[in-house]
Every structure is written in C-alpha cells, then in structure tokens.
Amino acid sequence: MSQLFEIFWSFLKIGAFTFGGGYAMIPLIQHEVIHRRGWLSEQEFIELLTIAQTAPGPISLNTAVFVGYKYRRYWGALAAVTGVVIPSFVIILFIAIFFAGIRNNIWVDAAFKGMRPAVVALIVAPIVGLTKGMHWRGVSIALATAVVVWYFGFSPIWLLIAGAIGGVLWYARRGEEAEL
Amino acid sequence: MIATLIQLFISYLKIGFFGFGGGYAMLSLIHSEVVVNNAWLTNSQFTDIVAISQMTPGPIAINSATYIGYEVAGVAGSVVATVAVCLPALTLMMLITHFFLKLRDNRYMKGAVRGMRPVVVGMIASAALLLMFSHSEDGKSFIDGWSWAIFALTLVGSARKVNPILLIILSGVAGVVIYGL
Numbered sequence: 001m002s003q004l005f006e007i008f009w010s011f012l013k014i015g016a017f018t019f020g021g022g023y024a025m026i027p028l029i030q031h032e033v034i035h036r037r038g039w040l041s042e043q044e045f046i047e048l049l050t051i052a053q054t055a056p057g058p059i060s061l062n063t064a065v066f067v068g069y070k071y072r073r074y075w076g077a078l079a080a081v082t083g084v085v086i087p088s089f090v091i092i093l094f095i096a097i098f099f100a101g102i103r104n105n106i107w108v109d110a111a112f113k114g115m116r117p118a119v120v121a122l123i124v125a126p127i128v129g130l131t132k133g134m135h136w137r138g139v140s141i142a143l144a145t146a147v148v149v150w151y152f153g154f155s156p157i158w159l160l161i162a163g164a165i166g167g168v169l170w171y172a173r174r175g176e177e178a179e180l
Numbered sequence: 181m182i183a184t185l186i187q188l189f190i191s192y193l194k195i196g197f198f199g200f201g202g203g204y205a206m207l208s209l210i211h212s213e214v215v216v217n218n219a220w221l222t223n224s225q226f227t228d229i230v231a232i233s234q235m236t237p238g239p240i241a242i243n244s245a246t247y248i249g250y251e252v253a254g255v256a257g258s259v260v261a262t263v264a265v266c267l268p269a270l271t272l273m274m275l276i277t278h279f280f281l282k283l284r285d286n287r288y289m290k291g292a293v294r295g296m297r298p299v300v301v302g303m304i305a306s307a308a309l310l311l312m313f314s315h316s317e318d319g320k321s322f323i324d325g326w327s328w329a330i331f332a333l334t335l336v337g338s339a340r341k342v343n344p345i346l347l348i349i350l351s352g353v354a355g356v357v358i359y360g361l
Contacts, residue, residue, distance in 0.1 A: 018237050054293055055276050056199045057269030058206075058239030065273035074274070081270055085262065088238020089246050093258055095232060096250040107360050114330055114355015115231040115348055116224065116311070116321035121334035122234065122344050123204050123308045130301045138298040145302025150309035155212045157198045159299050167295015168288050 003072055004079045010037060011064050011083030018060055029063055039071050060084055184253050185260050191218060192245050192264035197272075199265075201300030203240040207307035210244050215310075220252050223314040227321050230311075234348050241265050326358050 010032050017028055026049070033039050040048065052062035061084060068080030102108050131139055141163070148154045191213040199206040207230065214220050221229070233243040242265055249261030276283065283289050311321045322328060330351050337347050 016237055018239075051273070051276055053202070055269070055273055057196055057266075057273070058199070058241050059202065060239055061242070061266060061269040062273050065270055066277050069274050069277050077270060077274055081266055085238075085242060085266060088236060088242050089258070089262055091236050092232070092238070092243050092246040093250060093255070095236070096247045096258070099232075107356055110358070110360030111352040111355045112224075112228050112231065113323065113327075113359045114351045114353070116227045117327040117331040118334040118348055118351035119227055119230045119234065120308055120311045120321055121331045122338055122347065123207065123230075123304060123311070125335060125338040126204065127301065127305055127308070130304070134298065134301070138301075141298035142302035142305060145299050146305035146309060149208050149212070149303065149306035150313075153212070153216050155217075156209050156299070156303045156306070157194065157212075159302070160198055160200060160296055163296040163299035164292035165295070167293070168291040170295065171287060171291035 004075055006037070007068050007071060007076055008079040008083040011068070011080045012086060014064075015060065015084035016087035029067075033067055039067055044070070181253065185257060187218065188249055188252060188257055188261045189264045192249075192261045193267060195241060195245075196265040196268035199241055199268075200296055201303065204307060205300045205303040206241050208303040208310065210241065211307060211310055214244070214248055220248055223311065224321065227311050231348055231352075235345055326354075330354055 014028055014032060030045065034042060034045055048063060048066050051066060052059045055062050061081060064080035064084040065077045068076035068078070070076075072079070131142065134142070145156070145159050148159065149156050195206065195209050195213060198209055211226060215223055215226050229244055229247050230240065232247070233240045236243060242262060245261035245265040246258045249258035251257075253260070314320050322331070334347050334351060338344065
C-alpha cells in the first residue's frame with residue numbers, strides 16, 4: 001500500500017509541474033523516477049520515451065502507466081494515472097467554474113483577444129521543424145491532411161487509420177529503407 | 181443528461197484512443213469532436229481553452245476534457261470526460277508495455293507508425309488553420325492587424341525558444357492594452 005502511495009505521490013508532483021506539454025516534463029520524470037526512487041534505469045527510460053511517443057494519448061499519461069505498471073502492475077498503473085491527472089483536473093475544474101462568471105468582463109475579454117493569435121503561433125511554430133528532412137511524399141500527405149481536415153471538416157481519425165494502413169503496405173512493398 | 185454524458189464519454193474515448201502525436205496533433209481531433217461534431221463550443225471558446233491549457237499544468241487532452249465536460253454537463257460531465265480520455269492510454273499502454281520488446285522490431289508496427297507520421301504533421305497544421313480561418317463569424321481568432329502583429333511576434337519568440345507560458349502572458353497583457361484601454 002505504501003508503495004502504491006509513493007507512486008501516486010510522485011506522479012501527483014509530476015502532474016502539478018508539467019507546464020507546456022509533455023517534453024517539458026522529461027527532466028522532472030528523470031529526477032523523480034530514476035534518480036530519486038530508482039524505479040527505472042536510464043536504459044528503460046529511453047525505451048519508455050520511444051513508447052510514450054508512439055502510443056496514442058498524452059506523453060505524461062503514457063509515462064505514468066508505463067512506470068506504474070512496471071513497478072506494481074495494474075494497481076501501480078492506476079495509482080500513477082490518478083496521481084498525474086488530479087492536479088490538472090482540480091485546477092481546470094476550478095477555472096471552468098470561476099471563468100464562467102468573469103468571461104464577459106471587458107479586461108478578460110481583451111486579454112483573450114490578445115492571447116488567441118499567440119496560441120495559433122505556438123501551434124504553427126513546430127510545423128517547420130517537423131517537415132524539415134521529410135520526403136516530398138510525406139510533405140504532400142501532411143498538406144493533403146491539413147486541407148481535408150480544415151476545409152472539408154473530415155475527422156482526422158480516418159486519415160490516421162489510412163496512414164497506418166498505407167504505411168504498412170508501403171513498407172511491405174518497398175522495404176524498410178524506402179522514404180515516406 | 182444521461183445521453184449527453186454518454187456522448188461526452190464516447191467523444192473523449194475516441195480522442196484518447198486516436199490521440200497520436202502529442203498535444204498539438206490532438207487539437208484537430210478534439211476540435212473535430214467538440215466544435216464540428218457536437219457543437220459544444222464555438223471556435224473562439226475552443227481557442228480560449230487552448231490558451232488556458234498552455235498556462236496550467238497537464239496535457240491539453242485532459243485539460244479540455246475536464247473543461248468541456250464541465251461546460252456541457254457540470255461536475256459529473258468533467259469526471260466522465262476525464263476518465264474517458266484516460267481509459268485508452270491506461271489499457272493500451274499496459275498492453276504495449278507488456279509486449280513492447282516483441283513489438284518494437286515488428287515491421288508492420290514500424291510501417292504503421294511511419295505511415296501515421298506525416299498525417300500527424302498535417303493534423304497540427306489543420307489545427308492552426310482551423311483557428312486562423314474559422315468558418316463562422318463568432319469564432320475568429322484574428323480580428324485585426326494587431327492580431328497578426330501578436331501572431332508574428334509570438335512566432336519569432338517561439339523560434340528563439342522563449343518560454344511559451346511567458347509568450348501567452350505577454351500577449352494577454354498586449355490584449356488588455358490594445359482592446360481594454
């Protein structure tokens with residue numbers, strides 16, 4: 001039981017301090033899980049990052065499941081997930097309740113008018129880096145996906161499924177070295 | 181009420197299950213469920229949640245689940261949506277952790293992952309386009325020249341590795357100065 005609580009507590013801390021997306025939390029996890037608790041080795045941690053990026057779902061959530069499960073199986077995974085989710089759940093619930101009352105305040109409205117274009121810029125920023133080094137076929141697929149989802153309102157789910165099937169067929173035919 | 185809770189549960193189960201490629205890629209998926217399919221939020225409300233999510237800890241998928249769940253069906257809604265978005269990761273990751281060493285070198289697995297990669301990049305781009313050029317009038321993120329100036333400055337700041345939380349706060353302050361005074 002105390003081990004489960006340790007897992008819960010460690011991930012509660014990780015959940016409370018992961019501002020700015022999954023990658024920002026990597027040093028925090030390293031400190032807590034490898035150096036402080038010794039639940040994972042460095043080698044296992046690198047494995048973990050590969051899986052957490054490949055599997056669907058937020059990286060922090062995937063990390064929690066991986067570490068919890070490795071250490072204490074199902075209950076460990078559940079304790080870790082509960083820990084990592086609770087801080088953001090409580091904070092956002094508080095904001096949702098509170099925000100409804102101040103949404104139409106002119107200052108709040110003005111601040112959000114300023115923040116919206118900044119949010120869009122933060123989403124645009126990583127795209128350049130991601131397309132760098134990509135084959136023209138990959139870039140075309142990315143472009144087509146963007147247009148179909150944005151303009152025609154297609155659900156990205158079907159495109160992900162098509163991409164997965166396409167990838168399997170492509171590499172089955174062309175071999176693993178072929179660029180996509 | 182029950183029907184709404186079930187719809188929330190299904191939507192967030194989908195978001196959790198198909199949320200490949202990290203937070204920004206997930207945005208277009210969340211947008212498709214929340215704005216396009218169910219019309220729970222307008223486009224600009226959606227952008228506001230992304231801004232709030234940037235400034236608070238935790239992944240956007242979970243933050244949006246809690247927030248939208250509350251908006252649509254109160255505290256019960258926020259619990260249902262948050263649990264739903266976590267369930268796929270919980271079950272899939274246990275399976276993957278269990279079988280990973282066998283799966284890692286599987287060629288079908290590799291092909292599927294590589295095939296999804298360009299789609300994920302396209303999903304990020306579509307999220308940006310959806311917020312830039314909304315189909316509806318009330319959902320515009322860009323309202324005037326100031327908007328484009330803030331957009332350009334944030335882009336420069338981001339390229340120079342300025343902390344994104346700081347960029348959001350600064351643009352909020354700019355918003356108050358430009359539109360509030």
